Amino acid sequence: MKPTLTIITALLPVPVLSMRVFLIFALWPVLAAADWKAGAEQELRTPHLPKPARVFLPENWTPTQAWPAIFFYPWTRGQADVAMMRAHTGGRDFIIVGMPPRDDAVFNYTPEAVAIEQTALREMRDRLAAEVRLDAGRVFVAGFSKGGWLSALLLAHEPGLAGGCVMGGGWVHHQHAVPQKFRSPVYVYVGTGRLDGNFPPSLRASQEFARLGARVTFDAWPDTGHALPEGGIATGLRQWLALIARGTAVRDEASRWAEEEWKRIAGLNDPVVQWYELRRLGTRPFVRTLGTEWAGRVEVKQAELLRRPVVAAEAALDRQLAAILDREIQDVSVKTLEVVGPRYEELARRAPDSPTGRLAQHHAELIKSLWATVLGGKPRAAPIVK
Template sequence: MRFILTLGVAGLALSPPSQAAELELKAPGIDDTILVSLPENHDPAKSWPAVFNYHGFNGRPNTKSTREHTGTSDWIVVGMGYTQPGKYQLQEEDIAAELKAFRHVRDELARSQGLDSKRVYVSGYSKGGWMSDALLQAEPSLRGGAILMGGHIPTPLKNPAPLSKDSHIFIGIGRKDPNYIPSLKALVHYRGLGLPTSFEAWPELGHDFPPEGSTGLREWFTLQNGGKPDDRALEMEFKKLLTLPPAEAWLALADFKERPFCNTPESPWPETISTAQTKLEEDPPAARESKIHRSHRQLLGREVMMRTLDDLRQIDAGYMKLAATSSDSPQNATIQLDHRRILAVLEQARAVPVPTPQPKPSPTRPKPPNDKLDFPTNPLIR
């Protein structure tokens, strides 16, 4: 069943339906129709977690993909529109407008459909991933969010809102996506705040979402709703990974270790996986892959934190050396991919003309130009 409701100052124009349905809402400041997918077990007299989903550039409000990851029960899924559709720079006034629309829809659904205001999440794909990051920095009532195919930009707000320590973050990104480094910046930012943050990279994808969906995102939604890991399934998968050749098993376990189900409080899995990897490192090829993996992660960490042209040159040299010494490793293709990204940034830096210092009307000699590279932030452009 589908109902069209209008959100205005006075509230809903129609009484809430007595059974679960998909609602269409109109909200002030948003031209697109907002979609609300209610769970199949919905009862407006009860309390329900909700996730507000923000679509990508040139998209339309939708709930389908997010609903596929929450499951059909329990969650209210909202397909949001934007107050400023298309391309735009994220400034303080933009965030304020989006927050106003978000809060209006949230409060109306809390009043009429049982939305639990203490269990509200945001998620977004591409441009929506950047929007989720912005809202997580601006709305203290959020319980967490999923940043998909996006990344992190330091908020322009004068007083960013501190998230609750109970907030949880999920980050998903294609390994070949240009937003990969901004996604790592999001990982560093939210873990730096002490928030549990899951990270999933999709090995063969660029700026796309896995057509079969994300295992990690499904697990993350399960945990946010109080669900428990499927330990039996994890055990079966773990044993299967151990049947691979040692070097291949070590790399597969490195990804397995990042799964949300393996990182619940007091979970034995991190220690179990680390112990298995240490045992595998008794095999020389596996030990070599471990060393390459560690060196690669260190370079990525330096890339996330780099600030100057000198930093960039050192990272370039590091990638060049690692690519040469890992030519026969299955990790080499990804290392080469990351090195090409650094080379592109370095080439861009070289193309920026260094301004000629203007002589000052004083006997002091002008200082040479500072060897710093101004890295532009990522606007919400996709």
């Protein structure tokens, strides 16, 4: 076909040939977009990617409007993945881009590592904006574990992002540049297992992004280590994404969910567990979007439970644990470890059978493991993170 096309175009008058070339270039994005299908995924490569990315178009995608996008970065030894975010979006509302890893190692933070990921993100963003109507003003980054650490760095240093999901990762100390305050609304979800060794830096990430002006949701998954909650679904993340995509249109769904959760918590027999569950309920995205009425409802019930001595005692222990944890996450140094380690151990000894005492013992064990990452009394200049 190529020789035939060459002969035909060579015989065309110059004005006609010019118009033909113009039409080819003008129609190219439309023709390329026609190869894409809603609800399907395909591979796509750009110059600064080590391997092809996987791109999923939502089931309700059409080329007549612009679409928000999630760029997902995988865990150590993971591959370009769209499945995790598809499970949380229900396959709708978001273009999902599974970005490939550069290697199978843990993430070794350097300025160059962040810079090349910024370049790759921009290239893919611009190409998808041209081909499938990706909305460049509504780009989110997300990742788990290794990808969570990278997502936090991109959020801190890549201008123009609408937000992101930092899961199983956290805030890197001693970054190559001072993150600047956000100039427009940025929405950040930080999710982590409560028993994850990365819980402290995840908590720090939630605080740092709040200081930068982001609207932060911090979601600690109970009884969970370095993994998603049982079943592979984080309810808080699913709610957060629904609100990002559809806003107040989810209010009825949020109200129904909150009522069902309220009934479940009311049926719990242990008042201490009930108090913890109510506190968590108040932080859920669906409950927060319902406003002051639900916030007041939760607070009144918590106050009622706090009048019970067993709950008041647990709440006091919880405040002590929070104070130690807040001291720990300010830095990673020998001095800090020397201070907080014994304090965790002392709290665990005083309340060995309480939920807080068990968490304190867990943190004491984490502190012991952190000693192996400290060299010569100073934190690593370029921390290696999972």
